[in-house]
Amino acid sequence: MITVKPSDRTAAPKPASIYDVAKRAGVSIKTVSRVVNRQSNVSDATREKVMEAVDALSYRPNIFARGLASERSFLIGLLYDNPSAGYIAAMQVGVLTRCREEGYHLIVESLDAANPNIGRQVHSLVTESSLHGVILTAPLCDSQAVIDALNRANCPFVRIAPEKHLPGASDVRIDDFKAAYDMTAYLIGLGHRRIGFIKGHPGHGAAQARFAGYRSALEHAGLPLEEELCVQGFFSYQSGLEAGEKLLTLKNRPTAIFAGNDDMAAAVLACSQRFNLKIPHDLSVAGFDDSLVAQVVSPRLTTCRQPIREMAEAAVSMLIQRSANDGPVERQLDHELVVRESTVPPPGAT
Amino acid sequence: MITVKPSDRTAAPKPASIYDVAKRAGVSIKTVSRVVNRQSNVSDATREKVMEAVDALSYRPNIFARGLASERSFLIGLLYDNPSAGYIAAMQVGVLTRCREEGYHLIVESLDAANPNIGRQVHSLVTESSLHGVILTAPLCDSQAVIDALNRANCPFVRIAPEKHLPGASDVRIDDFKAAYDMTAYLIGLGHRRIGFIKGHPGHGAAQARFAGYRSALEHAGLPLEEELCVQGFFSYQSGLEAGEKLLTLKNRPTAIFAGNDDMAAAVLACSQRFNLKIPHDLSVAGFDDSLVAQVVSPRLTTCRQPIREMAEAAVSMLIQRSANDGPVERQLDHELVVRESTVPPPGAT
DNA sequence: AACGCATATGACAACGCTGCCATCATACCC
């Protein structure tokens, strides 16, 4: 019942080669190569002829021949180890967008950051397919072994939203400090005076920066920093549950809780049910990241969006423009406060 | 402040080539090639010598040279167009696992299924990099243009959980009929007698199969199929909201609702709040897919899991084993009923 | 001893492209 037309299968579908294009355009293959690679020293007339032939034959250079003959592989590697699904998906979209625009292809590899052989794995992966550059996401981007291997292979790389700072690395990130500052200021603006904060994993640079932003905003508003309102979390749902419990059992409980990421904020939501608190009426909750969770919990979370897609695009651009011998670079993109239903003025506010 | 040790950058990191291995093992490069490709007609002694050299030098064949010289590219393509994030991530993990095991690499491309040029895009992508095979996910896997292009390029492909049936395609899927049957039977087993069903998008084979499974389970249990309990949805959250509304305003409302996918089930959860129904106490809700949503809503959804990872692995295996000239193949994997907190016996049950 | 046959190994071209160098024409300078 399911069949294939034999004709579909028999034809040998050889794509057009550079020879075909050269013949059709009446030039040498070398000239075709020049045009295709946008090199100079080709007359406009010739370029046009070649372009026409390229279009007519739907010619696309063979990536293997290209990779073999030149140092340029037109291959970007995306390396990750088991990150959040939404995160990697959003990133990949951004990466692919830019790759397509630039005629690059994307090779994806998932690695185990805990594997002691990780450095060797990365090195052989990179050299064997002479990747043009690689993009690293958490937690791989926080592994010194990976960075070292990449440097050893002289392979440019960019880390996206790394958590720790690592010497010799190029990064794309947002300003976590300012983002947390903005969120806190927004909550203060709503009228909140007692704002709880759930810290992220200590040792993660981003977690620290966010906490610092929170403190700074309080300070600027002339609000005291209260010890009991700042509890330690570890970015996990579970840790958010425990932290939320701590905050909500306080005699003088906060009117708003700002969690270091969305997972922990979602945990606070779940937790508050047990305290019979209506969100946002009795308690405002804010998260960070604008991950998928933020949009599917009820009420949806006010949070701070990292422009993952744009960050990924920026990373590819950096990779394509830069050479391995440039020094490390840091690039910061704008975050965005996403106000949803989980935050309102505190109870009793005018 | 951020610096790179110069030594890290200067070394030219040429990976070992087949020549190095041959020299070290004292054989010709051809013999090395034979060993590496697991071909026959190599003596055990020679094989061992070569293997040792390969290990010592961490030799890995250059993918470009390989792809250029042979028909085999060791490249698997994963094509998709904007699917759910969790879905694509889970799939990718499975694909990567098998690829790694078999020494293949993964190239990912995101395409626009609606683009009229899609066929040409796919064709040139496949031929230019002579992909060994490609894996298609929804909605690309339901595009006849894509299938045609692949067939034209003589490129093997496997579709994962396709929604429509398409002639000449190889598929990996679960038994949607049986899965929906099982879920319905489970609800009946809990004591439910009035079970609402929210249908998926008409025209999607899976949606139809699920509805058929639901009906069949009712029938086997001697329960009547009631028109008013079966409402049309379209797999979207929004459609689930509307469908839920319809079901919950019924005079004789169901004690359980089985939605054709998790998104619609999550919508029923949200919807039931407005009717002041406590889930699961007043109403049991079941979804389908075990997508991320199912785990983050509260209460977490009872649902039916598609083993996406395993399906992806199976797809890669099929691609590696099969040649383009084999006919299309269908492979079915086991689903799994995931019972969580959203389903309990109906109110008033013993 | 001569032959056939299977098994093991190597020599060499080819894959499609780019890098390097050579060539040729043109334009400009003193």
Next chain:
DNA sequence: GGGTATGATGGCAGCGTTGTCATATGCGTT
């Protein structure tokens, strides 16, 4: 008018591997 910079183009080797074919070796048969 001879010399020299500059732009446009082509010839050819070589990238690291595999496919094809040739060769060598060992063994059983007659």
